Amino acid sequence: MTNQDVVVPDMGIAAAAALPAAPGRALFACRGAAVSSLRGAYGGLGLPGGAATDAGEFLAAAGGRGGAPAPAAANAPPGRTCTSRVVEAIRASSPTRCPAAVDEYDAWTRRHPSALGSFDQIAAAAMGKRIVMFMDYDGTLSPIVTDPDMAFMTPEMRAAVRNVAKHFPTAIVTGRCIEKVCGFVGLPELYYAGSHGMDIKGPSSKEDKTVLLQPAREFLPVINKAYRALEERTKDTPGARVENNKFCLSVHFRCVDEKSWSSLADKVKAVLRDFPELKLTEGRKVLEIRPSIMWDKGKAVEFLLKSLGFDDSTNVLPVYIGDDRTDEDAFKALRERGQGIGILVSKCPRETDASYSLQDPTEVMEFLVRLGQWKLLRSPSPARPRV
Numbered sequence: 001m002t003n004q005d006v007v008v009p010d011m012g013i014a015a016a017a018a019l020p021a022a023p024g025r026a027l028f029a030c031r032g033a034a035v036s037s038l039r040g041a042y043g044g045l046g047l048p049g050g051a052a053t054d055a056g057e058f059l060a061a062a063g064g065r066g067g068a069p070a071p072a073a074a075n076a077p078p079g080r081t082c083t084s085r086v087v088e089a090i091r092a093s094s095p096t097r098c099p100a101a102v103d104e105y106d107a108w109t110r111r112h113p114s115a116l117g118s119f120d121q122i123a124a125a126a127m128g129k130r131i132v133m134f135m136d137y138d139g140t141l142s143p144i145v146t147d148p149d150m151a152f153m154t155p156e157m158r159a160a161v162r163n164v165a166k167h168f169p170t171a172i173v174t175g176r177c178i179e180k181v182c183g184f185v186g187l188p189e190l191y192y193a194g195s196h197g198m199d200i201k202g203p204s205s206k207e208d209k210t211v212l213l214q215p216a217r218e219f220l221p222v223i224n225k226a227y228r229a230l231e232e233r234t235k236d237t238p239g240a241r242v243e244n245n246k247f248c249l250s251v252h253f254r255c256v257d258e259k260s261w262s263s264l265a266d267k268v269k270a271v272l273r274d275f276p277e278l279k280l281t282e283g284r285k286v287l288e289i290r291p292s293i294m295w296d297k298g299k300a301v302e303f304l305l306k307s308l309g310f311d312d313s314t315n316v317l318p319v320y321i322g323d324d325r326t327d328e329d330a331f332k333a334l335r336e337r338g339q340g341i342g343i344l345v346s347k348c349p350r351e352t353d354a355s356y357s358l359q360d361p362t363e364v365m366e367f368l369v370r371l372g373q374w375k376l377l378r379s380p381s382p383a384r385p386r387v
């Protein structure tokens, strides 16, 4: 986001982060039909009271925190254990080839049409409105690769993002830690919401960006302790890797033999039993560990929109592009807001709250280029918008 004065609202950070330690037990339950009260009022940070927090996630339901956790067996789908379900979810979130039949895919794209094919419709919706761009990183701006340290975006993609940011407030919303993703993106003029929105920083010409919000700051010691425990516990699983994303952790399955996925998931669960203040979610061949606070990418989007002064605005059009399960929180936030456009990056049909789809980062880049051209054509010449 450029040219914007951001006001940081009082979010009650300390109150959100200062959680009482659970009385010594953490249960892991597969999600049943229960959906938590996560969709609370904006800024209402708190603990998920013994219910799941987002689509298909594992949950760490700590006793004594506003609701008794459901017994795992009661919530598990019949005939499947929690571990087998989580392994299936990890596999499904990053299929090596799309298992859908052609007609199934066609039916899905009728419900979630290509954002490129529907560009004129999107442009019409943007008429007279201020577009605000939100983009996920991995799988959206950069292709998925086996080594998380090598997930570079192309110079062409960087140019497309830079150009979009000249015209519209622009933020990267990612599970990565800010430092890592800033290094990949290399555009200091953007806003960044790292660690699944738990670390929000503003544009800065300096190395040290302005912190706008860190709702999980007080979890840092426990995250670091869990990181060390996970490294220790998973070190004998060939290919397993634990990534420290500052306010959350990722255990990577991508380079692990699929036969070992269940035992790796069990190891992660075993470690997490000692950390009832943390919870597990699933991503693309990854398990993500994060503080059990009601904060996600959707809340980060709401925060940034509010900070930019668009909270009650009718003339704003937030556009969110993402590929992962965690991006669904942002799609849902826009849906609930009744404002904005969610674009899912996927080659396969998937249950989603996004309205439109793009197949891969190459199509994302085409969309961004098109958006930049459209804006330029509509800008009164020669006074074009600049950073």
Ligand SMILES: O=P(O)(O)OC[C@H]1O[C@H](O[C@H]2O[C@H](CO)[C@@H](O)[C@H](O)[C@H]2O)[C@H](O)[C@@H](O)[C@@H]1O
Binding pocket: 136, 137, 138, 139, 143, 144, 145, 146, 147, 148, 151, 173, 174, 175, 176, 243, 245, 249, 250, 252, 254, 283, 284, 285, 286, 288, 324, 326
């Ligand atoms: O919110 P995101 O920006 O999508 O971050 C989610 C995770 O992305 C990264 O992992 C994913 O991309 C890797 C590189 O392409 C890939 O190797 C891995 O299998 C994917 O899950 C990142 O490494 C994780 O820490 C993030 O949580």
